[in-house]
Amino acid sequence: MFQWQQSQERLNRQAGLLQGERLTFHVHYWGVSRHLVANPVHKHSFFEICYVEGGTGIYTEGDREYSLHEGVLFCSRPGVVHQIRDVNELDLLYVAFEPDEKQSDPAELSSYLDALGQGEVWMDNQSSSPVAGLWRSLLVPESYAGALPAGVLPALAHSLLASFPDMFGVASRSNRPPVRTDSSFLVQRTKQYIRDNLAGDLSQQQVARLLNVSERHLSRLFAENIMESYTTTVRNERIRAAEELLIRTGTPIKEIAEQVGFSSVHYFTRSFTQKKGMPPAAYREANWRHADQLPSEPIRFR
Known part of the structure; x- marks a missing residue:
């Protein structure tokens, strides 16, 4: 007992x-x-x-x-x-x-x-x-x-x-077709790969090939499991990582854009502003409370 x-x-x-x-x-x-x-x-x-x-x-x-x-x-x-x-x-x-x-x-x-x-x-x-x-x-x-x-x-x-x-x-329960358990695991595996390789080639074609599935199947898995597209997920993960770098480090914005996989600082600024409602520099300034608490070494995303 x-x-x-x-x-x-x-x-x-x-x-x-x-x-x-x-x-x-x-x-x-x-x-x-x-x-x-x-x-x-x-x-x-x-x-x-x-x-x-x-x-x-x-x-x-x-x-x-x-x-x-x-x-x-x-x-x-x-x-x-x-x-x-x-x-x-x-x-x-x-x-x-x-x-x-x-x-x-x-x-x-x-x-x-x-x-x-x-x-x-x-x-x-x-x-x-x-x-x-x-x-x-x-x-x-x-x-x-x-x-x-x-x-x-x-x-x-x-x-x-x-x-x-x-x-x-x-x-x-919802009339939505049941999602297979292995599909959920595959989506989680894909999301983890995205987070671990933000600066690398995350094109849908490349990732689908690595996972041994078709691009169409990969799109369907994301739509059924997390209700968003693959490209939206990649963009959101890059913004999430950039957000953490802006708040927790003093890494220059241009370097942040490169670390999280944006092709240019201009594209990064535009995407970040659309998602968060303000440019990266303004977001950093608004969220920094104690500059002396910043880590001495910048966070690096693979």
Whole structure:
């Protein structure tokens, strides 16, 4: 079994703000409760998802009653009056959270909320499901041996919360065609290659050849996975790198343009101004607060 109290304290300490590329979650609290007691009728302004590790009880929403026993996964939605009652040694894992609207992609946020808001409330026979296994992996074993390092908890916790729509809301997910997992990995590999080779040849033809895919397929992967074109991604990554160099170093703007892969300082200035709303020099001046904090050596991008 688990170190119940220590597991709960560790999750609440380490996994509060869960940031991802397209979805960020604010966790109000984690619960790892041994022999949970019954609670009064109440409601939340956020999602609360629970997994029954052992024991029994009844979960109610209005006039509906759902049996609680080992392997049950259930979802309390925002604004829905509910209660847990008639408990008998109920062991419960739960997390109360809401997606962060400001830090999440609007389309992904809408899809996530629709899936959970309109999906199933109660699911049985989940003891061997990936969700249950992932949830247990966040906990501290009773013997302490094999506990995952605290540093990996945020990423794993984010994966857990991001997986809930696939469990509860399969029928109500976006009509967008499912994207294959290997496609997502290929896009991430491509983005990492772009970041590592900003000053090199990042033409779509060259990168597609390196990845052993066609240019058309590469374009489709980016459109389906991150909703932007390959060329837009390259430009955004170059601007992102330039932004960091402008803020954190005293490297001349002409050198920055070369380091991040722009063909000329004029093209760099025009692209940066379009993206950030001001020229590079003005952006640097606006963001420099303490010149003495600049690193002695400029950051270099390969």
